[in-house]
Amino acid sequence: MTDNPLFVDIAVNLPVDGTYTYAVPPELRNDARIGVRALVPFGKRTITGFITAVKDSPPADVIQTKLKPIIDILDARPLYDEKKLKFFTWMTSYYFAPPGEVLSLICPAGLDVKSTRRIRLTPQGAAALITTEGAEKEILALAKNGTTVCSCVRRLKNRPVYSVIERLKKKGFLTEELIIKGGIKPKTIAHVKLNAATGAHSLKKIGHIQAKIISYLKIESSPSIVDLKKNLGNCSGAIKKLVEKGVISLEERPAARDPLSDIVPRDASFTPNRDQQKADTEIAQAVKKNTFSPFLLYGITGSGKTLVYLNAIEETIAAGKKALYLVPEISLTPWPAAYLAGRFPGRVAVSHSGLTPGERHDEWMRIIKNEADVVVGARSALFSPIQNLGLIIVDEEHESSYKQEEGVRYNARDAALMLGFTLGITVVLGSATPSLESFQNARTGKIKLLALKNRVNVQGLPAVDLVDMRGKKNDVFSETLKSLVEHTLKDGNQTLLFLNRRGFSNFIICKDCGYALTCPNCSVTMTMHKREGCLKCHYCGGTLPLPNACPQCKGFNLRHPGMGTEKIEEEIRASFPKARTGRMDSDTTRKKGAAKKIIAAVEGKKLDVLIGTQMVSKGHHFPGITLVGVISGDTSLNVPDFRGAERTFQLITQAAGRAGRGEHPGRVVIQTLNPEHYCFTNSAAHDYEGFFEAEILHRRELGYPPFGRLCCIRMEGRKENEVSRCAAILKGIADKMKKPPDVAALGPSPSLIQKLKGRYRFLLLVKAGGAGTMHSFVSDLKKELDLKKPASVSVTIDMDPSSVV
Secondary structure, three states, rough: OOOOOEEEEEEEEEOOOEEEEEEHHHHHHHOOOOOOEEEEEEEEEEEEEEEEEEEEEOOOOOOHOOOOOOOOOOOOOOOOOHHHHHHHHHHHOOOOHHHHHHHHHHOOOOOOOEEEEEEEOHHHHHHOOOOHHHHHOOOOHHHOOOOOOOHHHHHOOOOOOHHHHHHHHHOOEEEEEEEEEEEOOOOOOOOOEEEEOOOOOHOOOHHHHHHHHHHHHHHHHOOOOOHHHHHHHHOHHHHHHHHHHOEEEEEEOOOOOOOOOOOOOOOOOOOOOHHEEEHHHHHHHHHHOOOOOEEEEEHHHHHHHHHHHHHHHHHHHHOOOOOEEEEOOOHHHHHHHHHHHHHHHEEEEEEEOOOHHHHHHHHHHHOOOOOOOOOEEHHHHHHOOOOOOEEEEEEOOOHHHEEEEOOOOOEHHHHHHHHHHOOOOOEEEEEEEOHHHHHHEEEEEEEEEEEOOOOOOOOOOOEEEEEOOOOOOOOOOHHHHHHHHHHHOOOOEEEEEEEOOOOOOOOOOEEEOOOOOOOOOOOOOOOEOOOOOEOOOOOOOOEOOOOOOOOOOOOEEEEEEOOOHHHHHHHHHHHOOOOOOOOOOOOOOOOHHHHHHHHHHHHHOOOOEEEOOHHHOOOOOOOOOEEEEEEEOOOOOOOOOHHHHHHHHHHHHHHHOOOOOOOOOOOEEEOOOOOOOOHHHHOOOHHHHHHHHHHHHHHHHHHHOOEEEEEEEEEOOOOOHHHHHHHHHHHHHHHHHHOOOEEEEEEEEEEEEEEEEEEEEEHHHHHEOOOOHHHHHHHHHHHHHHHHHHOEEEEEEEEEOOOOO
């Protein structure tokens, strides 16, 4: 151990810019490395930070003796190396995010270690409680049974707390302790062991079940108590008595929480066709080169992209590297996980927020310990501490779910490409309906295009009917769709009905006075959920009971126009009472494992009709579905967003792609009010490239991506006048700033949903020709605004927003 002083730069997990320098005490010098977490004092708290630099001297403007020492090192192994740190530094800069918040993406929730200040009343304080007044009396009363300083701050809103507590401590009325909390405890399971020194006297007068336990333990050495009960039945009482007699002993041992325990491995040893072989060869060669190699695997629905992914992962593992497989939503992980578990048994880890904290911790530890060759998960899995990564797969790369809408507002697809570039590895983006940005990059040679143009089975793409619903105001189903559902049921096949709107109806309106029931927290109407007997806001989650009369005019002429998946389900049950019907949306899949059960029911042909939102349209392979009905193709087309047509085409094409994937041909019915729109005509023709050519003309004309960059600057606050004032300040700054020719600032103006979760919102949209000029302009704008904005207004910067509404 060296005697020279050592210092580290720490990025703390708080919304603060930059890093902080700390001294390293002698006993921790050998453990202080880039990539490990450290427990550090920060103000009056103790929190977790990430070491980003190790150096022999502090910054020139810092007095060495005033630097606080780190308290402890929390990791035995680094979570990132200098290459990955370069990637995280890019994320901090590109997404205008605090470095500590970016680095915290590595760790699953619950691993941070923090401190809490707890105060308690002393006997002197109890006596003084009778005579004190005001804030002192309130704080002493709160501290009677022990409380935290944070609780006091919350209770005494807008009144001094810290100074009062310090005064009470000096008087001897309060004591304070620092409580360190956080971290996830490992799971343990009791194992049963037969004691070697058991005497004959211990075995006298033992019962029948106790004898069975002893006999079992002579054969099976130290089984878990779970296995013992599984083989011998409920024997808890007998175990307890044997422990008391000293015949056996119990030992707690670590046990992994396995999220794949209920996954049935699937076989994927299919013979690749010509297109798949070509894709396999190209990717395998790239993996061996150890250079950044980006691919776009553009394959029509049912063309076998999964087989290409699996073969690519196999080549990667054979080369001694690890692989990462990203899916856009948690509900889609069981499908690739089953195939991965079949091909790489015991070497697959799962990472997403749908796991329990304990499962996430255990899978995370497996990844750190190099016990997994491939990690599968949603967008957050991108930050798993995988060592020697050689391949990243981004399946359904077009999905907006890859965009994080809170905290660090990254796009996992774009970040995956940058991570691949930084590490010099292969990245495969895959989709039947690629984003316009990715397809344009493939056309211009920035990404290598690999095409799978045919389905792997003997069936071709399904036939598609466009049904004009104009003039059919109250019809949920066209005669065409209703007749096809009936024939599909008679043939013993399955139907998928797609509508990207949950609930029973869009809203409730009074026909007498025109009043529509709106959310008290958001400027949106509330959706009727008939089965639950309530109105729900799909933005803040608030609920209200279903009204019997109009809240405004007290009339009883209430109507519920529009429709959601719940209404479709009711209509199907009424029209086809013998059909086994199921619904898959965020209402029916809230509970853990619910989505998996629905998918299993469809695969096992225990459902005749599946009704669902966009979560049924992505990635699933349902061989029994021969009919897909798109109830209202216009749902997302008329949203005032430049991606409206692209999203509509993608949703419809993906939903239609669930039909005819088995031995029977498929049929698709698209009900629409705009049958002539190029979005629907190209969907009906299964012509992605035709849609691309039509849509790209509008993007080029307006300077939208992929021909420009966008950035949303959002202002939010509880008071509308203060947010409006902040918007005026921002406009003044933007108008005075000198803009490059390719930069334009539009607004600010109220957001389309002006009030959300009780907060008023204004939006400034910045358009630029490139990332460089965009960042320079937005950075200068932010610096000025931070100096002048009201403290009550928060400002978020959203680079490459998925939506501008």
